[in-house]
Amino acid sequence: MNTSRTERGVTYGILGLFALIALTPVAGILSTALSSQSSLDTGFALPDGLNWGNFADAWTRGHFGSYLFSSVLVAVAVVAATTVLATLAAYAFGTMRFPGSNWLFYLFVVGLTLPQEAVIVPLYFDLRHWGLTNTYWGLILPQTAQSLAFGVFWMRTYFRNTPRSLLEAARIDGATHWSTLTRILVPMGRPAFSTLTVIVFMWTWNEFLMALVMVSDEAHRTVPLGLAFFQGQHSSDTALLAAAATLIALPVVLVYLVLQRRFIQGMLTGSAKE
Amino acid sequence: MSAHTGTGSRGSSAALRRLAARYRRQAPGEPRAVGYLYVLPALAVFGVFLLWPLGQTGWLSLLHWDGLTRASWAGLDNYQDLLTDPELRAPFAHAAVLLLFYAVLPVAIGLLLTAALTRFRIRGMTFYRTVLFLPQVLAMVVVGVAWRAVLAPDGLLNDTLGAVGLDGLARSWLGDDTWALPAVGAIGTWVETGLCLVLFLAGAQRIPRELYEAARIDGAGPVREFFAVTLPGLRAEIAVALTLTMVAALRNFDLIYITTSGGPGNATSVPAYEVYRRAFESGEVGSASAMGITLTAVIFALTMVVTRLVEGRRR
Numbered sequence: 001m002n003t004s005r006t007e008r009g010v011t012y013g014i015l016g017l018f019a020l021i022a023l024t025p026v027a028g029i030l031s032t033a034l035s036s037q038s039s040l041d042t043g044f045a046l047p048d049g050l051n052w053g054n055f056a057d058a059w060t061r062g063h064f065g066s067y068l069f070s071s072v073l074v075a076v077a078v079v080a081a082t083t084v085l086a087t088l089a090a091y092a093f094g095t096m097r098f099p100g101s102n103w104l105f106y107l108f109v110v111g112l113t114l115p116q117e118a119v120i121v122p123l124y125f126d127l128r129h130w131g132l133t134n135t136y137w138g139l140i141l142p143q144t145a146q147s148l149a150f151g152v153f154w155m156r157t158y159f160r161n162t163p164r165s166l167l168e169a170a171r172i173d174g175a176t177h178w179s180t181l182t183r184i185l186v187p188m189g190r191p192a193f194s195t196l197t198v199i200v201f202m203w204t205w206n207e208f209l210m211a212l213v214m215v216s217d218e219a220h221r222t223v224p225l226g227l228a229f230f231q232g233q234h235s236s237d238t239a240l241l242a243a244a245a246t247l248i249a250l251p252v253v254l255v256y257l258v259l260q261r262r263f264i265q266g267m268l269t270g271s272a273k274e
Numbered sequence: 275m276s277a278h279t280g281t282g283s284r285g286s287s288a289a290l291r292r293l294a295a296r297y298r299r300q301a302p303g304e305p306r307a308v309g310y311l312y313v314l315p316a317l318a319v320f321g322v323f324l325l326w327p328l329g330q331t332g333w334l335s336l337l338h339w340d341g342l343t344r345a346s347w348a349g350l351d352n353y354q355d356l357l358t359d360p361e362l363r364a365p366f367a368h369a370a371v372l373l374l375f376y377a378v379l380p381v382a383i384g385l386l387l388t389a390a391l392t393r394f395r396i397r398g399m400t401f402y403r404t405v406l407f408l409p410q411v412l413a414m415v416v417v418g419v420a421w422r423a424v425l426a427p428d429g430l431l432n433d434t435l436g437a438v439g440l441d442g443l444a445r446s447w448l449g450d451d452t453w454a455l456p457a458v459g460a461i462g463t464w465v466e467t468g469l470c471l472v473l474f475l476a477g478a479q480r481i482p483r484e485l486y487e488a489a490r491i492d493g494a495g496p497v498r499e500f501f502a503v504t505l506p507g508l509r510a511e512i513a514v515a516l517t518l519t520m521v522a523a524l525r526n527f528d529l530i531y532i533t534t535s536g537g538p539g540n541a542t543s544v545p546a547y548e549v550y551r552r553a554f555e556s557g558e559v560g561s562a563s564a565m566g567i568t569l570t571a572v573i574f575a576l577t578m579v580v581t582r583l584v585e586g587r588r589r
Contacts, residue, residue, distance in 0.1 A: 007393065007394075008394065010390075011390050011391060011393065011394075011396070012396075014387065014390055015387075015391070015396070015402050018387065018402075018406060018467070018471075019401075019402055019405045019406060021464065022405050022406050022408055022409060022464070022468060023405060023408070024424075024430070025417070025420035025421055025423075025424055025464070026408065026412070026420065028420060028423060028424065028430060029416070029419070029420045029423070032423065043423050043424070043426050043428050043429035043430050043432075043433060044423050044424075044429070044430050081319075085315050085316040085319060086316060088312045088313070088315060088316060089312060089313045089315075089316035089317065091312055092308075092309035092310075092311075092312035092313050093309075093313070096306045096308070096309040096312075097306070097309075098306060098307060098309040098310060101309060101313075104313060104317065107317075107320075107325070108316075108320060111320065111324055113517075113521055113573055113574060113577055114324070114328070114570060114573075115521075115524065115525045115546065115566075115569055115570055115573055116525070116527075117525070117527070117545070117546050117549040117550075117565075117566040117569055117570070118328055118331055118566045118567065118569070118570040119323075119324055119327035119328050119331060119566075120327075120549070120550070120553075120566070121327075121331060121334060121549065121553040121559060121562055121563050121566060122327045122330035122331050122333075122334055122563075123323065123327040124553075124554070125341075126326075126327060126330070141319065141322075141323050142323045142324075144319055144323070145319050145320050145322070145323035145324040146323075146324065148316050148319065148320050148324075149320075149324075151316075152316060177306070177308060202411060205413070206412075206413035206414065206415070208413070208414065208415050208527070208528040208531070209527050209528065209550065212531075212550075213550070213554060223413075224413050224414075224415040224416075224528070227413075227415050227416070227419065228415055228531065228532060231419060231532065238423065241419060242419070242423075245415075245416045245419045245420065248413055248415070248416055249412050249413060249416045252411050252412070252413070253408070253411060253412070256408070256411045257404070260400075260403075260404050260407075263407075263410075263411060264403075264407055264472055267410060267469070267518075268469075268472070268473055268476075268514065268518075
């Protein structure tokens with residue numbers, strides 16, 4: 001199509017500008033993370049060398065080693081539980097008809113837009129009553145429940161879109177509903193599962209409010225919570241703060257760079273569309 | 275409901291037998307009771323840790339309770355306070371301002387950029403998409419830490435203003451009574467714009483090329499082309515973008531906690547933050563719950579309005 005040279009120039013210029021705006025805070029954090037700790041500037045700092053020691057300091061002095069352990073444990077558990085439970089439920093919603101199935105499905109979909117603020121207050125008192133505050137269970141179970149809304153919705157779409165004929169063929173070959181799921185649909189659904197996994201992993205990894213409310217002892221702190229406390233105590237230690245922020249963001253950003261398409265696809269379906 | 279139970283009681287054993295016969299068949303997609311078994315584990319977790327607490331929030335919102343001593347009945351007092359108490363109304367007004375920054379502005383910018391970007395094939399689009407979407411995957415806590423360094427008194431923004439000779443505009447952005455809320459809003463714009471743009475670009479690719487060519491043959495310039503072809507073609511995407519960004523704006527807790535803690539004064543307090551503060555810091559559990567329920571109602575109502583208006587769906 002005919003577009004003038006100036007128009008192209010302007011377009012690339014605008015794109016470049018927005019890319020720059022998107023990257024500046026990220027680059028600022030990276031650069032500060034590598035700068036020397038003596039700087040008193042609370043803004044970004046330019047490194048006078050590569051001070052990798054900041055990461056080691058954040059790891060030991062900021063206790064981020066132990067926070068990362070908690071985060072990994074909780075994220076893995078939530079992803080595993082969500083994947084299994086959501087797959088089972090979505091299989092029923094997507095391939096079987098039973099009275100009330102639509103109604104039950106919409107109950108899950110409601111969870112997609114439900115803000116945490118609607119449940120967090122009694123949830124705290126309940127979990128405290130059950131002795132689950134300050135445990136990993138207190139983080140895993142509620143976050144699994146929250147992720148199930150997306151999980152069930154997402155996997156149901158996958159099961160809905162598998163060809164009917166495939167299910168019929170499996171049935172004629174004498175496959176039970178269980179083996180149809182485990183032998184055929186699950187192995188076939190790798191793209192759907194990988195989207196589900198990365199999205200739930202990211203949500204859990206970045207979750208803040210739940211950890212803030214449910215965990216008060218240091219042993220079970222996850223990384224976002226650790227960063228918030230670290231900021232409260234060492235707000236002048238910008239280099240360490242930036243190094244800690246980098247450590248938190250890194251795992252998700254790395255996965256994002258590799259599986260960009262899955263991320264975008266999953267996050268844009270986050271709004272309930274039927 | 276009652277009409278159905280009336281017919282159900284008549285000849286119920288025959289109906290039951292028919293039902294049972296239907297469920298015995300083994301075809302997937304056919305009615306099967308075994309579906310309940312598959313749904314049960316997920317429903318149990320979802321029910322205990324989400325639906326049940328939701329109901330409890332509704333109950334707590336009807337009580338006066340400090341979280342420690344005996345609660346007393348409040349009726350609708352807590353909701354009435356939301357309407358009359360300026361301290362409780364302010365967070366909702368702030369949330370409305372944030373909606374502009376989180377939803378309206380990103381959608382507008384996204385649409386403008388899309389209009390510019392669909393005029394010809396962009397080289398390196400994957401790179402731009404990856405970069406522009408990046409803020410979405412960062413933890414809000416990390417975003418908050420990064421932006422504090424931008425907006426701090428000796429931060430990047432003031433340094434930049436100083437470098438171009440606009441020292442007069444420099445201020446402590448997050449500590450300023452008037453500027454703290456727009457400053458937090460700007461962070462939201464930064465986070466959400468990429469999401470809108472990526473969504474719209476994907477949608478614009480699905481608009482048939484012939485429509486653009488037809489518009490050009492009719493002599494439409496970039497502006498007419500945008501209003502006649504691009505905008506109508508993106509209806510569904512605009513609805514999704516508005517829904518996602520509005521929900522993000524109203525759920526906004528992490529960012530406020532990290533950047534301003536609702537301050538200075540209560541200049542940046544938002545409902546999500548107030549729920550936390552009241553329930554866990556100042557011991558006003560009933561009031562916090564009423565706020566949580568109201569916030570939920572607002573989110574559901576807005577989502578519904580957007581779906582109806584923008585997407586033009588009838589259901």
